[in-house]
Amino acid sequence: NAGVMQNPRHLVRRRGQEARLRCSPMKGHSHVYWYRQLPEEGLKFMVYLQKENIIDESGMPKERFSAEFPKEGPSILRIQQVVRGDSAAYFCASSPPTGTSEQYFGPGTRLTVT
Amino acid sequence: LAKTTQPISMDSYEGQEVNITCSHNNIATNDYITWYQQFPSQGPRFIIQGYKTKVTNEVASLFIPADRKSSTLSLPRVSLSDTAVYYCLVGSEDSSYKLIFGSGTRLLVRP
Numbered sequence: 001n002a003g004v005m006q007n008p009r010h011l012v013r014r015r016g017q018e019a020r021l022r023c024s025p026m027k028g029h030s031h032v033y034w035y036r037q038l039p040e041e042g043l044k045f046m047v048y049l050q051k052e053n054i055i056d057e058s059g060m061p062k063e064r065f066s067a068e069f070p071k072e073g074p075s076i077l078r079i080q081q082v083v084r085g086d087s088a089a090y091f092c093a094s095s096p097p098t099g100t101s102e103q104y105f106g107p108g109t110r111l112t113v114t
Numbered sequence: 115l116a117k118t119t120q121p122i123s124m125d126s127y128e129g130q131e132v133n134i135t136c137s138h139n140n141i142a143t144n145d146y147i148t149w150y151q152q153f154p155s156q157g158p159r160f161i162i163q164g165y166k167t168k169v170t171n172e173v174a175s176l177f178i179p180a181d182r183k184s185s186t187l188s189l190p191r192v193s194l195s196d197t198a199v200y201y202c203l204v205g206s207e208d209s210s211y212k213l214i215f216g217s218g219t220r221l222l223v224r225p
Contacts, residue, residue, distance in 0.1 A: 031211070033211060033213075035215075042201060042217055042218055043213070043215040045212045045213060048212070056211070056212065058212075059212075091157045101146060101210035101211065105156075105157025105158050105159065107155075107156055107157055
C-alpha cells in the first residue's frame, strides 16, 4: 500500500511564476491536508479538503493561494505569482474518514523562489 | 487550542531510554495528546496518541498524569536512527484535523 505521494519533490520558480504542487493520498483516504514548514519551524496548517470540497481553509493566505481535491486525480496546491517568502517545504497529509488526528504525511515539496 | 511547551533539544546515547516531557497546562477536557516524529527532509510520522494514564505501542509509551497538564513520551533503548524532531500536539476531536505543531524537541542520539 503506497504512502502519500507528492510531486515534484523539489520545485524552483522565479518570482512572479506559478507553482503547482500535487498530492496523491493513501489508498482509501478521502481527506487531504496541506501544511507549510519554514526552516527550523514546525508545520503550519493551511487547508483541509475532502473530495470536491474545501472543509477548512483558515490557514491559507487570502491571496495567490488556492487548493483543490477533484473527484478524480490528485489534490493540487496552487501558488500564483510566487514571492521569495513562499519558499518553504509544503507537506500533504491524508487520513481516512475516521481518525483525522492520525494523519499520514508525504515527503513534501521543497519550493525555492529565486 | 492548548499550547504546548517542550525542551528545544535533548542528547542521548544508543541503548538509553529517552523521556521527552511536554507541558500543556490549559488542556481541555476533550483534548487528546498526540506525538509525531520528523526526520530531516521528510514529513512527520504519527507515533502515539493518548487521553489519560498510559498508552504503549511497538514504538513508544505515553505517560499522562491524572491532571493531564503534562505528558511524557518514552522511547526505550534508542538507536542512532531515532535522531529526529519530536512534536507534542494537543487537540480535540472537533478540530483534530488541524494539527498544531510547535517547534518540537530535537533529539540527538550519539553512538
